[in-house]
Amino acid sequence: MKVVKAPAKINLTLDVIGKRDDGYHDVEMIMTTVDLADRIQLTLLEEDLIQIDINVGHVPSDKNNLAYQAAKILKEQFNIKTGVSIYIDKQIPVSAGLAGGSTDAAAVLRGLNELWSLGISIDELAEIGLSIGSDVPFCVHGGTAVARGRGEKLTFLPAPPPCWVVLAKPPQGVSTKDIYQRLDLQMMTHPDTKGMIEAIDNQNFKGICQRLENVMEPATFELAPEVSNIKERLIQFGAEGTVMSGSGPTVFSLTKSEAKAYRLYNGLKGFMDHVFVVRLLGNRHS
Ligand SMILES: C[C@@](CO)(OP(=O)(O)O)[C@H](O)COP(=O)(O)OP(=O)(O)OC[C@H]1O[C@@H](n2ccc(N)nc2=O)[C@H](O)[C@@H]1O
Numbered sequence: 283m284k285v286v287k288a289p290a291k292i293n294l295t296l297d298v299i300g301k302r303d304d305g306y307h308d309v310e311m312i313m314t315t316v317d318l319a320d321r322i323q324l325t326l327l328e329e330d331l332i333q334i335d336i337n338v339g340h341v342p343s344d345k346n347n348l349a350y351q352a353a354k355i356l357k358e359q360f361n362i363k364t365g366v367s368i369y370i371d372k373q374i375p376v377s378a379g380l381a382g383g384s385t386d387a388a389a390v391l392r393g394l395n396e397l398w399s400l401g402i403s404i405d406e407l408a409e410i411g412l413s414i415g416s417d418v419p420f421c422v423h424g425g426t427a428v429a430r431g432r433g434e435k436l437t438f439l440p441a442p443p444p445c446w447v448v449l450a451k452p453p454q455g456v457s458t459k460d461i462y463q464r465l466d467l468q469m470m471t472h473p474d475t476k477g478m479i480e481a482i483d484n485q486n487f488k489g490i491c492q493r494l495e496n497v498m499e500p501a502t503f504e505l506a507p508e509v510s511n512i513k514e515r516l517i518q519f520g521a522e523g524t525v526m527s528g529s530g531p532t533v534f535s536l537t538k539s540e541a542k543a544y545r546l547y548n549g550l551k552g553f554m555d556h557v558f559v560v561r562l563l564g565n566r567h568s
């Protein structure tokens with residue numbers, strides 16, 4: 283038996299460069315992991331089956347679960363004739379822009395690579411992960427990176443300076459696919475990705491906060507105005523930097539001050555179920 287931690291990601295910048303012929307978009311985004319994590323318990327079985335159990339009702343526990351798909355790909359590619367029972371202790375809100383499903387799949391890839399002694403390198407695991415979802419390669423590695431292509435071309439960066447992250451997810455859900463389709467690529471103002479990379483390299487916290495930007499915000503705000511209200515509220519509470527993560531609807535703020543982090547938390551907690559105060563997770567998975 284093995285327990286693997288599956289942390290959420292946030293997007294410090296998110297830019298969409300263009301539409302591709304394969305139905306995906308080329309992106310340029312800076313992602314980092316935070317200490318809000320699912321826990322994945324893997325138990326090897328003699329029988330040739332993949333079994334999923336999960337502590338929430340609204341996530342599929344069949345072949346549609348990304349953790350199932352991760353186990354299936356390894357089983358098929360490496361001709362494994364035994365099975366695995368996967369228990370997902372879900373702490374990351376679902377359909378939130380935090381890569382909850384992708385990180386579960388990545389954790390299963392890392393965990394089964396060890397339990398089944400497959401000897402796959404982390405780069406190969408990331409490549410296998412891309413067939414499950416665009417965010418899986420980043421989640422296989424963790425840490426902080428610029429992601430390009432569909433999200434799989436990764437350039438690693440140092441961890442941003444330590445800070446508090448306040449995450450707030452309003453109840454209304456949005457579909458990632460829907461948001462990509464609603465983007466107006468002509469009218470977009472693009473994030474200062476280069477400036478953000480320099481700010482991270484220089485450990486310039488203020489510079490990082492000033493450059494938080496996500497081109498998906500207008501499309502998500504139009505579908506779910508509540509997300510925009512939450513962002514405004516976080517800004518009014520005085521967070522150093524605030525932006526939406528991924529396709530949303532989670533909005534996060536960065537702050538150096540623990541007291542301020544809990545002021546933001548307390549200011550929002552009465553309005554919604556999913557508010558978290560966490561730290562950045564600096565290091566990549568080995
Ligand atoms: C927007 C981002 C930013 O980190 O995150 P989330 O909001 O999902 O957390 C990602 O690009 C989401 O990645 P992921 O959720 O893995 O997407 P996938 O399952 O691969 O694709 C779902 C759908 O989104 C669209 N898609 C996704 C990635 C991409 N580079 N271009 C796209 O156009 C496609 O329509 C695809 O069918």
Ligand SMILES: Nc1ncnc2c1ncn2[C@@H]1O[C@H](COP(=O)(O)OP(=O)(O)O)[C@@H](O)[C@H]1O
Pocket residue numbers: 340341342346347348349370375376377378379380381382383384386387458528529530
């Ligand atoms: N292990 C999983 N955890 C969460 N969602 C999952 C999982 N497997 C499949 N899904 C499905 O993936 C979709 C996106 O969920 P999630 O990965 O949490 O969102 P996001 O891509 O916005 O971060 C949901 O419709 C959910 O039902």
